[in-house]
Amino acid sequence: METFEEDEFCFPQLLNSSCRKTMLSPSVFLLSYVSLSFISLLTVTLNLLVIIAVSHFKKLHSPTNTLLLSLAVSDCMVGFLISFQIMLLDGCWYLGDSMCALYVVLDYAVTSASIGTMVLISVDRYVAICYPLYYPSKVTDTRTKICVFLCWMFAFLCHCLLLKDSLQKPGRYNSCFGECVVVLDYGGGIVDLLLSFIGPVTAILVLYLRVFVVVVSQAQAMKSHVATVSLQGSVTVTAKKSEMKAALILGIVVVVFLICTCPYFCVILMAEDAEVSASSVTFLLFYFNSTLNPLIYALFYPWFRKSVKLILTLQILKSNSTDTFVL
Template sequence: MKTAEEAELCFPQLLNSSCKKTRLLPSVSLVFHLTLSSISLLTVFLNLLVIISICHFKKLHSPTNILLLSLAVSDCMVGFLISFQIVLIDGCWYLGDIMCAVYFILDYVITTVSIGTMVLISVDRYIAICYPLHYPSKVTEERAKMCVSVFWMCSILYHCVLLRDNLQHPGRYNSCSGECLVFLDYIGGVFDLLSSFICPVTLIILLYVRVFVVVVSQARAMQSRVAAAALQGSVKITAKKSEMKAAIILGVVVVVFLICTCPYFCATLIAEDAAVSSSSVVFLLFYFNSTLNPLIYALFYPWFRKSVKLILTLQILKPESCDIVMV
């Protein structure tokens, strides 16, 4: 039978070198396990629906939806990463030092890709609203795919280089067995904060401020011309309304993203050890953003609701279902 001291250790067989477990009431531990497990499953399920929808239905293959696909892939991976945080609830890491390093690199990469995709979405809406005549020629499906692919590859390479010491010497900075830490020097940390959060968020805010200034001015101009619009003019106005609606919907996605992520990064800056507990509210809010994005699509996008219905009823298995008109 284990002694009281052994019961508090991550690895009782390593009595002198094992880390101690975080003491949590059984009820509190159960709540955190259930909450994280629910968020994880829901995040993976909802984002898989987005991924299947955009990949399967040809009518959804647009530059904007390619960016939403990239965001859904990163959000889906967040759902899988939450399962690692469930392991860490008691403060112990049981998966080894190499998996610890891989986990942190994936976490850094996915976070950076999510923020970078938000920047690309902001740029997409900026061009569509502010330069509508140039949008079809400047923003194409192939260019969107290229931008997304390059960004994913650069993000993976960048963080592998930034955290290379942790990959070369896994577990080097752990003070005891059962701990999962990565080391990032001061200069690297400041550069990563600037390149992965402060600069992208600043750019997102500036672009969307400009977008909504133009949206408001266009809305007022359209209202004054609606009564006298001819048939051809009505088509143009409808097209403009469609672009404006897309800008507003994606603006909601961006605002929700900032609300969910900013508290986490602020808490990380304030924390002396640059770490935020997996049981903290800001941490749960940070990961819950990946669950919210598909819910926003379901609320505002008719094509997503229709595609979900087709997926859940297995109608996508029918021949030529990929050619169904979604809008």
């Protein structure tokens, strides 16, 4: 009986100062373990395929794909972070207070970088569809890489400042050994809400709304022009269908993004103090957006399917494989 009671503590040797484990039934534990492991593996695998494809094939080196690469890197890191959620199934943190603080900061920064990259992608698509003549001169590889660098740097600096108390004194908010809790005060929660959710979502919605308006207006103009010039009309129809497909993908991205991120930020908004627990359920839904991103952004494009086939068949190991035409 004494052994059973000791097994309920994260650190049995510490007894009264140790946190108690979360007691789960074997079936619930197994289901949670398998589900999280599958999501983690799928997230890392899909995003690694995007990273390898965009990095390896020269034909894919473009401003738009540089943004997809940034998104894939952040989402791949999120996939690795899910492994910490697997470790926390029993409610215990075994890696120490410093690792807890670093984990939470990294989690915040990486997910913010992912959201920031989505904003950059929306800007890229906005310029490409609304101002196609200016796109080659305005959106260059160099400018895109600078924007991506600034996005990542801002995400890390911002959240290091917001969570500096926990970085300076790790574990200050823990009530017992084996707990991983970081508290973001009300002001910090509002700042994070504005910079990581309200601001990006507003920008994305405004830009995507403008894209839809342009596509619809051009489609209407195209219909009136088809009757006059049949050949030109057929070419225009093809172009407009491509634009409508791009607009549809963007709409799907917005809906999925809102579904996956709203619950977490609603918790932050409603709480007087945003207590960030590493085992928070809302984190899991937030993480799952990183699993869906490569499916939405990459699987809709034929070049991704061709690249995956070449990667899985090890064709990329051949000489001059970087010059393979995958578009």
